[in-house]
Amino acid sequence: MKRIDDDIKNARFRPIYLLFGVETYLIRQYRDKLLHALVQEGDTMNVSRFEGTDIDPREIIDLAETLPFFAERRVILIEDSGLFKKPSAELTEYLATVPESTCILFVEQEVDRKTKMFKETGRVGLAVEFARQKDEVLARWIEGRLKKNGRTMTRDAYAQFIRRTGNDMENIDRELEKLLCYTMERECVEAEDVAAITSEKTENKIFDMVDAVAAHQQKKALELYYDLLSLKEPPMRILFLISAHFQQLIVVKSMTNHGFGSRDIASKAGCPDWAVRKYQSQSQLFSMELLKEAIADGASFEEAAKSGRMQEQLAVELFLLKYS
Numbered sequence: 001m002k003r004i005d006d007d008i009k010n011a012r013f014r015p016i017y018l019l020f021g022v023e024t025y026l027i028r029q030y031r032d033k034l035l036h037a038l039v040q041e042g043d044t045m046n047v048s049r050f051e052g053t054d055i056d057p058r059e060i061i062d063l064a065e066t067l068p069f070f071a072e073r074r075v076i077l078i079e080d081s082g083l084f085k086k087p088s089a090e091l092t093e094y095l096a097t098v099p100e101s102t103c104i105l106f107v108e109q110e111v112d113r114k115t116k117m118f119k120e121t122g123r124v125g126l127a128v129e130f131a132r133q134k135d136e137v138l139a140r141w142i143e144g145r146l147k148k149n150g151r152t153m154t155r156d157a158y159a160q161f162i163r164r165t166g167n168d169m170e171n172i173d174r175e176l177e178k179l180l181c182y183t184m185e186r187e188c189v190e191a192e193d194v195a196a197i198t199s200e201k202t203e204n205k206i207f208d209m210v211d212a213v214a215a216h217q218q219k220k221a222l223e224l225y226y227d228l229l230s231l232k233e234p235p236m237r238i239l240f241l242i243s244a245h246f247q248q249l250i251v252v253k254s255m256t257n258h259g260f261g262s263r264d265i266a267s268k269a270g271c272p273d274w275a276v277r278k279y280q281s282q283s284q285l286f287s288m289e290l291l292k293e294a295i296a297d298g299a300s301f302e303e304a305a306k307s308g309r310m311q312e313q314l315a316v317e318l319f320l321l322k323y324s
Contacts, residue, residue, distance in 0.1 A: 018111070047074075048075070135167070154188065161175070249283040251268055
């Protein structure tokens with residue numbers, strides 16, 4: 001990100017930029033910063049936008065070769081094209097010859113770093129991954145947003161807020177805006193405000209559900225399941241999230257047993273640093289064999305539901321009953 005900021009500050013732009021990763025909030029921010037720096041606001045003549053997988057590489061090349069209209073450069077924005085998973089040989093070869101008067105800006109969620117197109121983009125341009133931000137970065141960002149609005153937040157309120165929202169900046173931004181509106185007439189945000197207005201992520205209920213399973217609290221596990229159904233969560237997505245959670249517990253349990261630190265575990269398990277201790281505590285309630293069995297059964301119940309041999313809602317109920 002710093003390299004993009006430096007390019008904008010120095011007004012020295014590369015012919016190609018690739019912004020990719022899971023942190024869509026930051027990707028959009030930097031996409032818009034680049035567009036604002038590359039072309040004048042409202043200039044529709046020199047900005048071309050493409051989205052989706054049905055992009056014609058020849059059309060991109062022809063546009064790139066067209067001189068800008070009364071402007072310094074032409075910008076071609078290409079989003080969610082899949083070109084960095086299934087590259088176009090023609091476009092890959094062309095990247096090295098993009099004229100100085102053109103800038104191609106790719107925005108992708110997933111890429112294959114092994115492709116020639118990815119490597120060529122890094123060679124002639126700049127490829128930047130936007131991963132989930134670390135806890136300390138999120139804390140500073142949230143503090144800055146609060147300060148900008150003349151607010152503060154108690155430590156308990158912050159802990160509850162980040163637990164409910166997770167580390168997705170887009171979700172944090174949305175929930176923080178709701179919280180600021182809700183507490184408009186007060187300077188300090190309290191834990192009660194967070195509980196009253198902030199939406200809890202589905203993943204949090206999954207965590208509580210697995211807690212109930214581990215404690216053999218069938219009634220509570222099923223109540224949490226029915227809560228999710230009432231929120232219109234599809235049964236198969238719930239089963240997928242439960243299975244993914246058990247997979248995380250396997251990673252956490254294995255890495256903890258091998259002496260890895262919290263940051264390494266968080267990175268591998270795909271959870272926030274602050275959540276590692278919670279996952280470690282929960283993983284102790286299951287043997288490795290039981291975790292593996294649960295994942296295998298999750299796949300088996302899913303296959304039974306998708307093949308029509310079992311009703312979807314019943315499949316999840318039976319899974320929960322078996323393990324709780």
